Amino acid sequence: MALEEYFENFRRRDWERDSVDGTVRLAVIGIGGFARNRALPAIRAGTYCETTVLVTGSQRRTREVADEFAVEHVVDYEGYLAGELADEYDAVYVSTPNAYHARYALSAAQREKHVICEKPLEVRVDRAREIADACRQAGVALMTAYRLQLEPTVRRCRELVADGVIGDVVQVHGGFSHPLLEYTSADTWRLDPELAGGGALVDLGIYPINTTRYLLDADPVSVYASTHSSGDPFDRVDEHVSVQLEFPGDATAACTASFDAHASSQLQLVGTNGMISVISPFGGVVPQDIVVESGEMRMEHTGPPVDEVREEFDYFGYCVQTGTRPEPDGTDGIADLRVIEAAYESAETGHRIELDPSRRGASNTDRGR
């Protein structure tokens, strides 16, 4: 197909094949900044989900949020875990600190509720696998909330790569920096390794890593990383991280992330017959500015931004209602945690860490290291 055809109807929902009438009733668990500012507005604006319950540690403050978004029910974590209001929702969106994901997701699976869970799926591979196992056994959908996979620019890029428009991908560069302390205080759980599972790698680096895996439709075979921290308040986690991945074949990816640098993101793929450059892919509002070169041809596409969080929740709602397995599933979430665990091991040892791609979804420690 001609290059320009990829960009026609750029924002098409290629995943939306059947018509669906109803909505999936969601309990939103963890009412932090992202839930308030992005998730709740996106669910309200979208088609296939509605928020019916807010699960919170602070009922008083959350009541205001409930009013704003016309959500009828508010319950605290204990109440949720005890099964209160369980008839009021069909699925949960877990948006708590990472180390609590399993607690709330497992409780949902026990009650046969579907789960969409923020990334990373948990703080360790073994706990993420508990979530995946529980959802599978309960027969409920599990989606890891990789919003980029529903972002039209990224989906069009994946089609271009899959169709060989840039040949075989050889080198990827992806970076995401976000000055955390301009948006939150230094006592944030994101700087607590027990609650977050790590620092910039876990919170930001996971975007270029997951997006690269998604675009190449492949898992890395080895990982190298270095981490840097300048001290308080970044003394317990990686403030900056630089990761190098090797994929089957010749492709490598250089992925960086920083908690303490100018807000910026970039993604570039160079292939044997072309290249793709996406401007600001990871920052949450993608400007849809993409440059594609294929042989002698060059094309730049710019378009209005799409709310990728709305796309994400609509995709989840569609999957639940049509019985479609979400593409960013538990296995996908586990695969990134394997990369993250290997990256931290590499940063510690200074060695390249090999990953067995046949064990996608398994724990590194299963290898008996």
Next chain:
Amino acid sequence: MALEEYFENFRRRDWERDSVDGTVRLAVIGIGGFARNRALPAIRAGTYCETTVLVTGSQRRTREVADEFAVEHVVDYEGYLAGELADEYDAVYVSTPNAYHARYALSAAQREKHVICEKPLEVRVDRAREIADACRQAGVALMTAYRLQLEPTVRRCRELVADGVIGDVVQVHGGFSHPLLEYTSADTWRLDPELAGGGALVDLGIYPINTTRYLLDADPVSVYASTHSSGDPFDRVDEHVSVQLEFPGDATAACTASFDAHASSQLQLVGTNGMISVISPFGGVVPQDIVVESGEMRMEHTGPPVDEVREEFDYFGYCVQTGTRPEPDGTDGIADLRVIEAAYESAETGHRIELDPSRRGASNTDRGR
């Protein structure tokens, strides 16, 4: 100084302080594609050098080149080494296969001729150091021909970085891919490790590495790399390479190069207070398209390309005539070879290789490894 002031008189030669009347008479050694297509036209177009002698393995073919560029003398390599025509030149430009750089540069130094030598300075640190030592002892200038260091976009970037416009640099991404076999045949010396000293890393990767070192005004403290080759005709060198450098402080650089991918190059620096992105910096004709963000400010500068090779030779001629030490000197050339040797060791072992920055210009093996 305000951001826009950096871009006023963008192409200014900040290095050109004194007025100089004469020209440096050059013997150009090795009349390959780059000499014919870029160096000889640039010297002719420039102000401070002129080509008076061509040194070649093929006198018959080179006679045509001499006619085209109105160069009076042609001599073969043996004649040059024997001192023929030594009165006809003041300096030499060494543009032979890398493994012959020392041979011709040392001969020049013996005759007290100044030297501008293509990158890499040689195929190994110890041989590059022989060149540097010989030139120092002879009291002649030695410049490693890093054209990027004379390219206005790169020089303006260095000023921006030095002045803290983007804060402390945290992460650099630099890539350079060039489909070698579209420009030359598979029997090129560039694919012979004895003559070239390596593959894509030596020929292309050296650009992002040297440019990053130049922009940060720092040497890396550790190197990690992976190399990939798909087989014949790339079976003896790295077809693709991916290098990760750590600098003093927190900065890291991800540098990639490929002999067998779409022609493409990119450079991006992210700092604590801004970022710089240079479009296509390494391909030989820089479009001078640069985006700078500093705090809340954003500026894009585009300008007409500058012939950086002309800038390079004019700078060399100016340095020789004014007794200025060229900035890309022997130490600079040696520093990149240390990085390259460490990168190949890292690719072989899978380990991060530490470099002692206090030993800039020294050989890795001096450390007694």
